[in-house]
Amino acid sequence: MKATTIRWPDRAHQAIVEAAEDSGVGFSQYVRESALIRAAFDAGIQAGLRASPGFRTAQGVDLVAVREGAYAAARTWLEEQIERP
Secondary structure, eight states: OOOOOOOOOHHHHHHHHHHHHHHTSOHHHHHHHHHHHHHHHHHHHHHHHHHSTTOBOTTOOBHHHHHHHHHHHHHHHHHHHHHOO
């Protein structure tokens, strides 16, 4: 097991604390799970792209576009949390 220090702006930290509490887990567990989910999602996207450039699900969903959209939404949410009074 490795220990890692992450520095957060105060408002970002508070937003994550609140999200963790809403999920019923502690801050550290929430951050760990979030990082693992992102790593697994990225690994799945990369595996799909290696197997087939322009990778899409059986329903025709472009997962690269989904990933970019999710990351953009997360960045926007975080920026709003940091800027909020």
